[in-house]
Amino acid sequence: MSELALLGGQRAVTRDPDDMFTWPIITREDEDAVMEVLRRRAMSDTDITAAFEKAFAAWMGQEYAVGCSSGTAALQAAMYAVGLRAGDELICPSMTYWASCLQAFSLRATVVFADVDPQTLCIDPNDIEHRIGPRTKAIMAVHYLSHPADMDPIMDIARRHGLMVIEDVSHAQGGLYKGRKLGTIGDVAAMSLMSGKSFATGEMGILTTNDRRIWEHALALGRYELFNANNVTESEDIIPGRGLPLGGYKYRPHQMSSALGLTQLKHYDERIAEIDRAMNYFLDGLEGLPGVRPLRPPKGEGSTMAGWYCAHAHYLPEELHGLSVTRFVEAVLAEGVQGGVFAGANRALHTHPLMNTMDVYGDGRPTRIAFAERDVRALDTGLEHSEAVGQRTFGLPWFKHFRPEIIDEYIAAFRKVIERHEELLPGDPGNPPNLGKWFAF
Numbered sequence: 001m002s003e004l005a006l007l008g009g010q011r012a013v014t015r016d017p018d019d020m021f022t023w024p025i026i027t028r029e030d031e032d033a034v035m036e037v038l039r040r041r042a043m044s045d046t047d048i049t050a051a052f053e054k055a056f057a058a059w060m061g062q063e064y065a066v067g068c069s070s071g072t073a074a075l076q077a078a079m080y081a082v083g084l085r086a087g088d089e090l091i092c093p094s095m096t097y098w099a100s101c102l103q104a105f106s107l108r109a110t111v112v113f114a115d116v117d118p119q120t121l122c123i124d125p126n127d128i129e130h131r132i133g134p135r136t137k138a139i140m141a142v143h144y145l146s147h148p149a150d151m152d153p154i155m156d157i158a159r160r161h162g163l164m165v166i167e168d169v170s171h172a173q174g175g176l177y178k179g180r181k182l183g184t185i186g187d188v189a190a191m192s193l194m195s196g197k198s199f200a201t202g203e204m205g206i207l208t209t210n211d212r213r214i215w216e217h218a219l220a221l222g223r224y225e226l227f228n229a230n231n232v233t234e235s236e237d238i239i240p241g242r243g244l245p246l247g248g249y250k251y252r253p254h255q256m257s258s259a260l261g262l263t264q265l266k267h268y269d270e271r272i273a274e275i276d277r278a279m280n281y282f283l284d285g286l287e288g289l290p291g292v293r294p295l296r297p298p299k300g301e302g303s304t305m306a307g308w309y310c311a312h313a314h315y316l317p318e319e320l321h322g323l324s325v326t327r328f329v330e331a332v333l334a335e336g337v338q339g340g341v342f343a344g345a346n347r348a349l350h351t352h353p354l355m356n357t358m359d360v361y362g363d364g365r366p367t368r369i370a371f372a373e374r375d376v377r378a379l380d381t382g383l384e385h386s387e388a389v390g391q392r393t394f395g396l397p398w399f400k401h402f403r404p405e406i407i408d409e410y411i412a413a414f415r416k417v418i419e420r421h422e423e424l425l426p427g428d429p430g431n432p433p434n435l436g437k438w439f440a441f
């Protein structure tokens, strides 16, 4: 009999994980802050939200912050605020979640996909320039799976071509790129703060910027209670609409989320430092094994993974006699490993009918090109790395605490599966086609 748990052996992981994977951490302080809003019936007021925006902007080192009801809303506000309008193009990596780009359609703009770099899984700066056209307006840099996007060349390209840069920080709040905080390098940042993310407030998003006009336009789309003569003074194009929800949206956040934002922010840096220590300890323990490489920035360049949201590792089947990542993950899970291990990542967005044939708004043409001046679908070539990510990555256990006695068992589980991988080859069903998730619930 094999020693692998999947084939009848003993599990490598025997300890109870306890609250190792519980997130966010909620204490009496959070409960009291939420109850204070509830008891005061202040759910739709804005005092707590204003306090959170101020504290968050200060933490980001940015002048302005706009809370929104979701990250999706905050990113749409960012797109509108940088001037994405009918017929304009947004360049976005194909490997990300929908809300990095899909809102462009609601602004009657469109999306041009760029490939990801196979090492960082973030937008490949070398795959951007040839996709720029006369209507390209902005680049969406996503710090995907907590890994910082390579911002220096992205900003260089943007400045040379007169493009705006939006950072989607939904996976990486608090992370650094060469010592600079993610979200402070582009023209504007927007991000999700929903419960599943590292910075978790329930259901909310936030936008930050140093640019007053961007802030004013972000307010105009859906924060109409702030879209007034005190705040909006420089943007002649929207001043006549002050007081109205110009986008037809209401994006004010719920104050129970803002209250959680304030209490979570107090402890966030300390908590993600512990996650960072735990995850690096775990990945150091896998160093040198065939088939698996950590997905993290090189040490010493001042780039970090912040809270390690949805952190992944690279999987190299060619070093394990072609063992599929599907079978590999099955064997790892059988060892008792918990905490978010799965094969693949997101699926490449350009491959979905929504990006090719669907007519969402009844324009009589596919939505993606309803207002476009060129058929941007024809540019969906050379996106091989985005298409291949599914078969070459898996999600890591997301440790929230530095507890070596538990992490050591996880390291042992992965080592065991890798060392005995040849025993798994006979029953390997291979990967399903299109491994990965669309991540719609």
Ligand SMILES: *Cc1c(COP(=O)(O)O)cnc(C)c1O
Binding pocket: 070, 071, 072, 073, 075, 096, 097, 098, 099, 100, 142, 168, 170, 171, 191, 192, 193, 194, 204, 205
């Ligand atoms: C979660 C997520 C969003 C959307 O945020 P919501 O708060 O769920 O609306 C946007 N971009 C990325 C990359 C995400 O993972």
